Amino acid sequence: MPRLTHAPDLIRVSALHGYIELIESKLVNPDALLSRVGLDRKQLSEPNNFVQYQQLIQLLEITAKELNLPYFGLELGRWQSLNILGSVGYLMGNCDTLEMALKNLTKYYHVHQNSADLLLEVGQDYVKLSFLVRNSLKISVHHGADLAMSVGVNLLKQLTDDQIKLHRLELPHSGNENPSVYRQALGQLPVFNCAHTAVVFDRKYLKIPIKNSDKQLFSILSQQLGDLKDTKRENISDHVEVLIKQYLLHEDFGVNLIAEKLSMSARSLQRHLTKHDTTFRELVDDVRCNLAHQYLTETSLSLSNISDILSFSNYSEFTRAFKRWYGIPPKDYRKSL
The missing domain is CATH 3.90.1520.10 (H-NOX domain)
Incomplete structure (x- = not known):
């Protein structure tokens, strides 16, 4: 065992x-x-x-x-x-x-x-x-x-x-x-x-009522928090996924930055993730895949903007990744919705 x-x-x-x-x-x-x-x-x-x-x-x-x-x-x-x-x-x-x-x-x-x-x-x-x-x-x-x-x-x-x-x-x-x-x-x-x-x-x-509360802001914040997994589960990948979403556009984004945010070395972080049968690269890929679907289905952002938001180096790289995830280019995926 x-x-x-x-x-x-x-x-x-x-x-x-x-x-x-x-x-x-x-x-x-x-x-x-x-x-x-x-x-x-x-x-x-x-x-x-x-x-x-x-x-x-x-x-x-x-x-x-x-x-x-x-x-x-x-x-x-x-x-x-x-x-x-x-x-x-x-x-x-x-x-x-x-x-x-x-x-x-x-x-x-x-x-x-x-x-x-x-x-x-x-x-x-x-x-x-x-x-x-x-x-x-x-x-x-x-x-x-x-x-x-x-x-x-x-x-x-x-x-x-x-x-x-x-x-x-x-x-x-x-x-x-x-x-x-x-x-x-x-x-x-x-x-x-x-x-x-x-x-x-x-x-x-x-x-007791909360003074100056804003129902619209509450709705937005509830939706954002509702997307976060319960990190009480003993799986560090949950923390890493949250941080990937937060720092994906950071100029120094990478395993070293995320490890720093968790107060550990990149090597220690990779070791923890390996114990849970995943890697930093796989988690980044999963986050990008899910966000790409969300942006294509729930926003009117252009494909190039989505590519930039997901921190791809160019649009061609985004298209190749999307075809690997969903089998078709992002343009065709949006048309099929």
Whole structure:
């Protein structure tokens, strides 16, 4: 029986939004801290880059210890808002109600990271939103839990225009010697030593309308996110396909660029893909094939424009590829529709 392989547990770099600024505000150079976990400023400069979740957790724990910041996760969370979730955050901000926003968050959270799940439990009186790390890490997640809690509280307040009153906050660690800091940062004292990081609030708040939501924008974003595969599946090719679509027109597009976005070497990426019976070239070919069909059937773009969008070097190359995919030239394919 073949050995089961697992894709790296990944999270978007946006989860570290504010890290550089926060460390520099304490008159410390963050570069040395980043290098200890194999990261650098360049990687943190693009929010759509991915890093391994263990790298993020290690960075939080090392930073807290080295700088003697026992509440570092809480501090970093103050710098973050709905925007760190990218397209998922924009979708949430254009939902009709808080309930709709949270359901979409749990549905598409895998776009932000594949190492944890969000569970929304709606009871008769209360609602519980839990953050569940799927794979156990061999290091402390104290500050990771604090960061998740701080961000979660911020998002709920932002979505409800600060109307929500939280009933209970749960953290999976024992807290620190000064738990009142949590009250100051979160608005109330959490319950420590719980099974997971979670927020509990009255069910009535689910009906709070989201201010300035745009139904047309929601429809567009829903369609875009609906096209993304669920990257919770243990298959790194899902991540690679998303990045190929995103960077296909980039001047440096290629396996090296995509590997960089995943914080690994090109050789490591190719090795992971081989374990899943595919290659980078095959994934690029699949993405181009599917996009070509979509553009031909759903848009009025010219064939030359489609060729350019799919990053072919010339129209003849696009035509040869299309005939290999569908058996006929793209011009004839469009006429047959």
